[in-house]
Amino acid sequence: MNRKTLVLPAVVGLLAPVLAACGGSDGGSGGGDAIVVGTTDRFTVSKDVPAPLDPAYAYDVGSWNVLRQTQQTLMIQPRGDGEPVPEAAEECGFTDTGNERYSCTLRDGLKFAGGDPITAADVKFSIERAISLKADSGVSSLLSTVDTVETQGDREVIFHLKTADATFPYKLSTPVAGIVDSDDYEKGKLRDGFEISGSGPYTFEAETKGDELTKGVFTKNPNYKGSLTVNNDKVEMVSYADAETMGADIEKGDIDVMTRAMTPEQIDKLSKSTDSDVDLVEVSGLEIRYLAFNTDAASVKNKAVRQAMAQLIDRSELVSKVYGSQAEPLYSMVPATITGHSNSFFNTYGDPSVDKAKDLLAQANITTPVKLTLNYTTDHYGAAAKPEFEQLQKQLNDSGLFDVDIKGTPWEEYRPAQQEHAYDVFGMGWFPDFPDADSFIAPFLDKGNTLFLPYSNSRIINTLIPESRREADRLSAADSLTEIQNIVAEDVPLLPLWQGKQYVATRDDITGTAYVLNSASSLQLWELGRGVSN
Structure with missing residues (x-):
C-alpha cells in the first residue's frame, strides 16, 4: 500500500445509516491460522474484582470487548453505527405510544454454545439476575428503568418499564443484557474468574498466569444463530503490559492486529510510514x-x-x-x-x-x-x-x-x-x-x-x-x-x-479492518479475515 492510513468516514450519533451484516456461523470465509489481536487491556481477578467477565459485573471497555464476542444480546449495534438492530431477537419494538412496553420475539432455534435451547425464560433470568445482583461496578444501572419482565410462550419476552425510555433498545445491545444459561450462572452469585459461556458468535477459552488473563482464545461457535457473518474460525487476543512490546510484535508479524491503546508516537509513526507491512486504520x-x-x-x-x-x-x-x-x-x-x-x-x-x-x-x-x-x-x-x-x-x-x-x-x-x-x-x-x-x-x-x-x-x-x-x-x-x-x-x-x-493497526493481509472497531470502541472480531498481502 502506498497510503498507510485508512481514514473511515465519521458517523453522527443516531443519524448514521444502518449497515447491518446478516448471516450466521456458516457465513464468511473461515479457514487459515488464528488471527492474533493485541491489546493493552489487562484482566485481573482480585478481591475487589472477583468476576471481571460476568455480564452482570463487567463494566469497562476491555471486558465488554470480550463479552461482545461471546454473549448474545437481543439487539446489537449495527456495522456502521446507527440505531440497534435485532440479533438474538427476530424482531423487537415498543408496543405502546409512551415507550414503556417493549416486546421482543426470539429467533427460532436459538441455542447456547453447548447445545441447550434458548427460550424467553433464559432472557428473563439473565435480565433479572443482573438487576438483582446490583454489582458494585454500577453496570445494572443500565437496566434501571426495567420494572418487570414477562414471557409469553418460549419465544416472546416483554419488558414493562417504570418510565418512558426511548434508549432502551440500545441498552439491550450492551453486554449487561447478555443471555446466560442458568446452568452456568447462579441467580444470586457472580461467576468468579474468567469462565464464559453464551450463544454469541464465538466460544471462549482463557489462558492465565496467576490471577491474570494473558490470552483469550475465541473459536467460532457452530451453534451460533444471529445477524452476524463470522469471517474467521479463530481469534486469539493477547494482553500486553505495554504498547511498545505490542508494537514490536506486530512489526515482527507475531500478531496481526493492534488495538487499544497505542501511544501517540506509534500512531504518528505508522501514519507517516509508506513501506511498512502494517497499515493504520483511523476510526471515528x-x-x-x-x-x-x-x-x-x-x-x-x-x-x-x-x-x-x-x-x-x-x-x-x-x-x-x-x-x-x-x-x-x-x-x-x-x-x-x-x-x-x-x-x-x-x-x-x-x-x-x-x-x-x-x-x-x-x-x-x-x-x-x-x-x-x-x-x-x-x-x-x-x-x-x-x-x-x-x-x-x-x-x-x-x-x-x-x-x-x-x-x-x-x-x-x-x-x-x-x-x-x-x-x-x-x-x-x-x-x-x-x-x-x-x-x-x-x-x-x-x-x-x-x-x-x-x-x-x-x-x-x-x-x-x-x-x-x-x-x-x-x-x-x-x-x-x-x-x-x-x-x-x-x-x-x-x-x-x-x-x-481511535486507531487500529493491522498486517497487510488482514481484511475487514474497516469495521473491526465501531465508534463506541466495541471490537467486532467477526469482521476480520485473512486475505492476500498487498
Whole structure:
C-alpha cells in the first residue's frame, strides 16, 4: 500500500445509516491460522474484582470487548453505527405510544454454545439476575428503568418499564443484557474468574498466569444463530503490559492486529510510514477524557474552586502538546458528534483566563494558592496519561492560583480507591455504552451513578433525564439535554477535557479492518479475515 492510513468516514450519533451484516456461523470465509489481536487491556481477578467477565459485573471497555464476542444480546449495534438492530431477537419494538412496553420475539432455534435451547425464560433470568445482583461496578444501572419482565410462550419476552425510555433498545445491545444459561450462572452469585459461556458468535477459552488473563482464545461457535457473518474460525487476543512490546510484535508479524491503546508516537509513526507491512486504520471515536470531583471533599467542596479550574484549563494546548491531531478539545460531557451536544463549558467560560479565575476565587473568599492532588491511573488509558496530567499540573500551577501535585496509581488499586472516595480530584476516561447523549449523562448524573459521586441535582434526575428519554426522535430531546449540560458547566462536578479518535493497526493481509472497531470502541472480531498481502 502506498497510503498507510485508512481514514473511515465519521458517523453522527443516531443519524448514521444502518449497515447491518446478516448471516450466521456458516457465513464468511473461515479457514487459515488464528488471527492474533493485541491489546493493552489487562484482566485481573482480585478481591475487589472477583468476576471481571460476568455480564452482570463487567463494566469497562476491555471486558465488554470480550463479552461482545461471546454473549448474545437481543439487539446489537449495527456495522456502521446507527440505531440497534435485532440479533438474538427476530424482531423487537415498543408496543405502546409512551415507550414503556417493549416486546421482543426470539429467533427460532436459538441455542447456547453447548447445545441447550434458548427460550424467553433464559432472557428473563439473565435480565433479572443482573438487576438483582446490583454489582458494585454500577453496570445494572443500565437496566434501571426495567420494572418487570414477562414471557409469553418460549419465544416472546416483554419488558414493562417504570418510565418512558426511548434508549432502551440500545441498552439491550450492551453486554449487561447478555443471555446466560442458568446452568452456568447462579441467580444470586457472580461467576468468579474468567469462565464464559453464551450463544454469541464465538466460544471462549482463557489462558492465565496467576490471577491474570494473558490470552483469550475465541473459536467460532457452530451453534451460533444471529445477524452476524463470522469471517474467521479463530481469534486469539493477547494482553500486553505495554504498547511498545505490542508494537514490536506486530512489526515482527507475531500478531496481526493492534488495538487499544497505542501511544501517540506509534500512531504518528505508522501514519507517516509508506513501506511498512502494517497499515493504520483511523476510526471515528466517541472516547472522552475528563476530571471528576468528590464534591464533598473540603478542597473542592466550594464550586468556585471547580469553576476556576474550568476557567484556567487550556484544552487546545493540552491536546496539541500531548495528543496532536489524535484528539480534539471537548467542552461538554457529550461529544461533538452526538445529537444533543452543546459547547456548554465554552459558552460559560470562554477562552482560558487567569484574571477571570482569580475573580471567581476572590468572590468566594478562597485563599490561594489552592492545594490539590490530581489523581490518574497509570495503566488503563494509555501511556500518555502521565504527560497529560503533567500538562494539567503545569497549566494550573502557572496561574499562581493553584499548588497542584499529581499522583499515578495502577487501575487495579485506582478504581476501588476512587469508588471509596479516596480522591478529591481524579481523571477518568469513558467509552459510551451506546452512541446516544444519554450514555454520556445518565451514568454520571442519575441515581446510583457509576462513579459513586456525591453530586446530585434533583432537576437533572427527576425532570430532565426522564424528559429526554421520552423522545424517540433524539433531536426533540435537545432542550432537556442542553439544560443538563449547562447545569454541569455551572456546577462542575465533572470537567470534560478532550474527545479522541481511535486507531487500529493491522498486517497487510488482514481484511475487514474497516469495521473491526465501531465508534463506541466495541471490537467486532467477526469482521476480520485473512486475505492476500498487498
